[in-house]
Amino acid sequence: MxxxxxxxxxxxxxxxxxxxxxxxxxxxxxxxxxxxxxxxxxRTGYLNRDKKNGVEDTSSYAxxxxxxxxxxxxxxxxxxxxxxxxxxxxxxxxxxxxxxxxxxxxxxxxxxxxxxxxxxxxxxxxxxxxxxxxxxxxxxxxxxxxxxxxxxxxxxxxxxxxxxxxxxxxxxxxxxxxxxxxxxxxxxxxxxxxxxxxxKYKFDDHLTTSYFGLDSKDKLGRHYINANYKQPLNQDSGLTYDLSAYHTKWDEKASTYSSTTDDLSNRKNTIWALSTTYNTGPHSVMLAYQQNNGNTGYDYGENADGAQSIYLPNSYLSDFIGNSEKSAQLQYNVDFGGYGVPGLSWTTAFVYGWDIKVKNLTDNAQEREFFNQVKYTVQSGFAKDASLRVRHSYYRASDEYQTNAYIGDTNEWRLWLDIPVKFF
Structure with missing residues (x-):
């Protein structure tokens, strides 16, 4: 044989x-x-975007x-x-x-x-x-x-x-x-x-890896890889390392908004991110770096390819996915259960992006976002598992990277009241 x-x-x-x-x-x-x-x-949902520079505000409540x-x-x-x-x-x-x-x-x-x-x-x-x-x-x-x-x-x-x-x-x-x-x-x-x-393969309690691919007819091909490693330090603290990357190539019929090439058959993007999170007791701090390469930003969601297809750390109101953009993030999270208020948590983060290419305008646009979210989940009683989440983003970008190219200066509020009910 x-x-x-x-x-x-x-x-x-x-x-x-x-x-x-x-x-x-x-x-x-x-x-x-x-x-x-x-x-x-x-769910009761409220989303308000206070736009700047003369752009009309949007507000939805349902x-x-x-x-x-x-x-x-x-x-x-x-x-x-x-x-x-x-x-x-x-x-x-x-x-x-x-x-x-x-x-x-x-x-x-x-x-x-x-x-x-x-x-x-x-x-x-x-x-x-x-x-x-x-x-x-x-x-x-x-x-x-x-x-x-x-x-x-x-x-x-x-x-x-x-x-x-x-x-x-x-x-x-x-x-x-x-x-x-x-x-x-x-x-x-x-x-x-x-x-x-x-x-997706879990080697042990510390290391997990994954790979996924997508072929969307006449639109794009996309590949994703991830490796996540958890390193215990002592009884209540540890480090988590995470590496993720996407590679996307668009077909001629696909829609993109950030390309700097006129060759529609050669639009490409590779975006990768590396993050390290230190957690101790109820606290965690994350540092993340994210980078785009290619002649197009990571223009996901434009071709029926999933409006949440971004499993990367620097994603809040902005995803920091501009053409050739580099971005860095500092995030802090605290679980107030460690201070006698179980169910209450707060996340705050600041992300800064630079070296963004905008066709015929600049190779060095910038953007920044200050993010805060407070969430409370009821722990017991008739309203057990009901939750209230309040989220705010303060987003600003350079003049070349306004609504002509991306989101534009925005103050955003999101409020979600979720009440789950189990039938059987």
Whole structure:
């Protein structure tokens, strides 16, 4: 037998032996009804952007109920199940200046009074491998649903996840519809076909690595890598090192806004970030550096490629993803549970970006953001798990990097009141 075939056979046998030593998720299925779950999240959301330099402000205020009903899997070698996810919302007040992906609008620009969205899915599971088809909220670095608005972004298609080997999770999927948070049309982003694949491997309690890829037809190809290492120092302190990077190449039909090249077939970007976090007791401090290379910034979200596809540290109101931009961040977080107020936390950060290229204007634009967020989660009683999150960003940029190129000077407030209710 050739050496290559022997090696392949050995790997397959070893994988089978490893798999057999771990419990099968499907073998532990209790039943279609017995494992079913249902919940609703009531959210009151407010997002206000106070724009500067004569740019019109935007303000959105609305209420929603996000529902998820998920059956268990039937028993047997292959289990089957179904589910529903969706949201029903209504505006609070006139919302004459609604924007920022919060509330859908009529053709005349007025905000919807009320609206509903969502869909269903079917699923099947064999051993530790699950395949689902239908409406999804995606949490994949190269194709991630926006969950930072009133309601999430939905993708429609097929998604497979497999955990047959301990520590290794494989992902593959194909999606043909993309509905942004403020869209009624289930394919409002006009997605043709997006294929994703990837793997995440946990070596031990300290080291985790991952790779994911995306091929969006006639739009772009994207690759993502990550390595995360946790170094314990003593009983209540440690260091976390994180390295992440994306590489994107756009096709001629794709949309970008920051390119400095006129060759639409040669638009490229590589963005990487390195962060180190020191945590001790209730405190943590993070230092991060992020850098773009190529002739285009990391113009994600422009081609039905997920409006939250940025798993990088320097991402708040601004993502610091300008053409050739470099940025540095200092972040501090405290959990007041260590001071007798469990459920209360505060995060503050300052990010500064420089060396941004703006076509025909400059090679040295700058931007900066001062970010603060306070969150409180109820710990017990009838309102257990209800949370209030208040977030503020103070953002400023140089004259060449205003709304002609990116966000423009902005003071932003976001307030989210979340009340989860479990049905069963």
């Amino acid at each position: 050739p050496k290559a075939q022997k090696l392949t056979l050995a790997v397959l046998i070893n994988a089978a032996l490893i798999t057999s030593t771990y419990a099968s998720e499907q073998s532990e299925a209790k039943g279609f009804v017995e494992d079913a779950s249902g919940n609703v999240l009531f 209420q929603t109920a996000m529902v998820k009903l998920d059956s268990g899997f039937t028993q047997g070698v292959v289990g089957f199940g179904v589910g529903i996810i969706g949201d029903a919302s209504f505006k609070l007040g006139s919302n004459n200046n609604a924007g920022n992906g919060m509330i859908p609008k009529h053709p005349d620009g007025s905000a919807y009074d009320h609206w509903a969205r969502g869909g269903g899915y079917v699923k099947a599971r064999y051993s530790n491998t699950t395949v689902s088809y239908g409406t999804h909220i995606l949490d994949i670095p190269v194709l991630a649903s926006n969950t930072a608005r009133l309601v999430p972004e939905y993708f429609e298609g097929v998604l497979a996840t497999s955990r047959e080997i301990d520590g290794l999770e494989l992902t593959a999927g194909k999606f043909t519809k993309d509905q942004y948070s403020d869209q009624i049309n289930s394919d409002g982003r006009h997605l043709d076909r997006a294929v994703v694949w990837g793997a």
